Amino acid sequence: MEASANTSCSARFDVRVHSLSAIKKAAYKFTHAFSVRFETVDQDHVIVRFLPLQAPTAPLDLLDAFHNEVLDQDLREHLAEETKGIRDLIIAQAFSPISLLHPELETEQGERAQAYRNTLENAPT
């Protein structure tokens, strides 16, 4: 983590610890005040550099906030991965005329519902 008073600051990340997409999403939130540059150090490391667009800011505060946001984005990716299938199922159920959650209760169309549910569960993520 580097900061120069009232100008730019940067943070170095190991992409084996935090995904690059999490780092990018976190950086996007700061684009109201900074121009953000990504630099590749090697296969496993990137540097994120923040250049203030207007008034100078407190660089260490920024970097603290950025690191917290990267951690939040990590949690969001974890959550999204675990809940993707169930989210799709809830939304499909919301607009389905037959029960996808309990196809066995559908006396006439159960097989169709079960097949649809299988498709959802086996869909590539």
Added chain:
Amino acid sequence: MSVPRPTGTPLKTLPLEAFQAPSAQGYALLPFRFAPIPTGEYLLTNIVGEYILLHRTDLTALITHKLPMHSPIYDLLKSKHFLLDGASSVALDLLAAKYRTKLASLSSFTGLHIVVPTLRCNSSCVYCQVSSQSPERTKYDMTEQIADRVVEFIFRSPSQSLKVEFQGGEPLLNFPILQRIVERTSQLNSARKRDIEFVVCTNLTLLTQEMITYIREHNLLVSTSLDGPADLHNHNRPGRSKPTHDTVVRNIRMLQEAIGLSRVSALMTTTRASLDQPERIIDEYVRLGFRSIFLRILNPYGRAASPDAYSVEEWLRFYSRALDHILHLNYNGLSFREEYTAIILRKMLTPYGTGFVDLQSPAALGIGVLVYDYDGNVYPSDESRMLAAMGDSAFLLGNLLHDSYQQIVCSDKLVALVRDTMLEGVPQCADCPLLAFCGADPVRHYRLQGDLIGHKPTSEFCKKNMEIMYGLIHLIEHDAGASPVLYSWL
């Protein structure tokens, strides 16, 4: 005729495992969004907008499956459908039903139809957004031929509930066309049996006794503009020849007497002159018998896009003072509410959606509202009509005289607008816990940022709604005085 049950078909009941105690194997997460809020807590909202505040340590424990089962936080998260345990799928059933309820308006399609009988107006409002024309320029009036096509289009919408709203210009300047549309619509509806509501949005300065009689006999609602006490109203909304406040107030009272308090509403527009006097504006509404107010920020169209506009931060300070004053009126026994706040509260605290155009995902463009301009042009929102009056017809869908209903509502342009304005796919919105309460407002983003989706970190719309919504959650959760008042606005 009932179909006999085939032999061996299962009974319509859940298997025994569905009623057993939760498994000791832990819990599964249900989809939700989260973000830190100004108090330092984290706001979590699930797929249907139920919310909870947590400290970060509890949030991390929840997502990493380290939250102790059956602790108070665990039980709260389970009751609000943030996690799932056991074999029962009741939570999924409930979430699906609530999700469907929230989006019910999508299936009914266009419910709001805005008609512009004329672009002429007798006012010279400092913030006029519609580029109105002077009263003598009758070429800006809607013709009977176009009016009849408007009625045809309205009935093409599959929605059972239809609201026909007359905007302007000043619609009373072309009252015969307004009457024609009301009467033809009502006549056709005797066979079609839709639920139809008519609203006249008027400055009220041209109201006559005959018009009041017509409004009463045809059950029209009236929405007017009142910017506050006389000095402020006359500054913001001068007539072309004399001040308007006295006339507006007199006619509000006459209408209230004729059709009832609840059928006359008003909204205000905030100008720079309004910013330091929210209390006076609200007190004027109270004095005139209104029990609500809609605090409206300037829209960046027409004359409102002037250098005299103000920042969203200035408006938020105005809103905060106004809300504080309204809450104190309620503490003192007067039931009075702010309408924009009430719309957000309904989205936050009830299972129902609202029809409010600005807070929809996908945007309500075309699928929630259609606008029929005086010349037959059709737009997917009032703001896109305002933009066209400034010379940018980017959102124009077609014309009533040349295009069919199908050509307009199935146009590639409208389909693309709907597809591109689903917040679930918009950078930053996709992760925002306020998504369930918020909307896309693509025309404003297009106008201010040159892009339908917009750049959310610098979006004024985003800043405004985040501050209002986080502020309301804070009041609901941490202010024992304000909370019951806000619940009473649902």
